[in-house]
Amino acid sequence: MSEPLVKVETRGRVGLLTLNRPKVLNALSNEVIDEVANAMKAFDADDNIGAIVITGSEKAFAAGADIAAMKDWSYTDVYKQDYLGHQWEYLRRVRKPIIAAVSGFALGGGCELAMQCDFIIAGENAKFGQPEIKLGIIPGFGGTQRLPRAVGKAKAMDMILTARMMDAAEAERAGLVSRVVPSDRVLDEALEAATVIAAMSLPSVMMAKEAINRAYEAPLNEGLLFERRNFHALFSTHDQKEGMNAFIEKRQPQFKHE
Numbered sequence: 001m002s003e004p005l006v007k008v009e010t011r012g013r014v015g016l017l018t019l020n021r022p023k024v025l026n027a028l029s030n031e032v033i034d035e036v037a038n039a040m041k042a043f044d045a046d047d048n049i050g051a052i053v054i055t056g057s058e059k060a061f062a063a064g065a066d067i068a069a070m071k072d073w074s075y076t077d078v079y080k081q082d083y084l085g086h087q088w089e090y091l092r093r094v095r096k097p098i099i100a101a102v103s104g105f106a107l108g109g110g111c112e113l114a115m116q117c118d119f120i121i122a123g124e125n126a127k128f129g130q131p132e133i134k135l136g137i138i139p140g141f142g143g144t145q146r147l148p149r150a151v152g153k154a155k156a157m158d159m160i161l162t163a164r165m166m167d168a169a170e171a172e173r174a175g176l177v178s179r180v181v182p183s184d185r186v187l188d189e190a191l192e193a194a195t196v197i198a199a200m201s202l203p204s205v206m207m208a209k210e211a212i213n214r215a216y217e218a219p220l221n222e223g224l225l226f227e228r229r230n231f232h233a234l235f236s237t238h239d240q241k242e243g244m245n246a247f248i249e250k251r252q253p254q255f256k257h258e
């Protein structure tokens with residue numbers, strides 16, 4: 001049986017996706033993205049999953065969209081299939097937290113896939129970049145929008161216009177990644193973080209994600225109101241009562257995720 005393009009596993013309440021095209025540094029073909037999106041949909045719908053981790057290999061998280069697949073496409077080919085829309089955009093609608101565990105190269109669509117996740121844990125060997133300009137194109141899955149939000153305009157311009165890569169230390173200083181760990185610890189660190197998240201009350205985790213994302217889409221007043229209304233709404237959950245009672249009674253909460 002041939003190897004899957006994306007390995008899908010569960011570790012307790014964590015869903016784990018491993019990109020699995022090592023010979024081409026996990027180049028993101030449409031087939032790979034379809035498999036990622038389908039697995040994410042299944043995890044999002046599964047009550048037994050509280051957080052998702054996506055990772056690649058030690059050498060590459062993903063070296064970008066599949067250049068061999070797209071090199072001969074015409075304008076109408078990419079327009080008609082809405083290339084980089086559709087399934088890629090689906091990833092934005094996943095409501096449970098997604099952590100990118102990045103070792104090695106995260107370039108082009110690989111960097112964009114990592115930035116689409118909720119946060120990035122990087123190995124010391126990680127390298128981030130948007131080298132599309134060298135191919136005569138520009139980033140197509142959010143690089144020009146998410147990179148400036150993550151690292152500011154100056155660094156985003158520098159990286160996208162010169163195609164230079166950012167190493168893990170610079171990426172952490174710039175705010176692109178949340179943690180840098182020894183390269184052989186990346187997946188374990190991400191799984192541990194995801195396990196911590198998955199043990200929290202799922203409604204509060206999902207609302208926190210939704211509210212943080214609002215910060216990028218709504219004016220401050222709207223974002224603050226959205227946060228406050230959701231804060232109020234959580235008082236209707238079992239888990240709010242359990243969490244607060246457990247604190248007062250000096251014991252661990254038993255969340256039911258409802």
Ligand code: CAA
Pocket residue numbers: 023024025027028063064065066067068069084105107108109110112131132135138139140141143
């Ligand atoms: N698409 C298709 N194949 C790729 C690939 C990609 N994005 N990246 C690497 N590969 C393939 C190589 O062609 C090579 O295949 P062969 O062994 O058959 O020759 C194999 O993976 C190994 O790569 P290298 O021999 O190049 O490995 P290296 O260690 O010398 O270099 C690298 C590593 C610097 C990452 C280099 O592979 C590279 O520059 N890759 C392309 C990066 C890139 O331009 N990404 C942007 C793609 S466009 C995009 O992503 C658009 C978007 O916004 C969504």
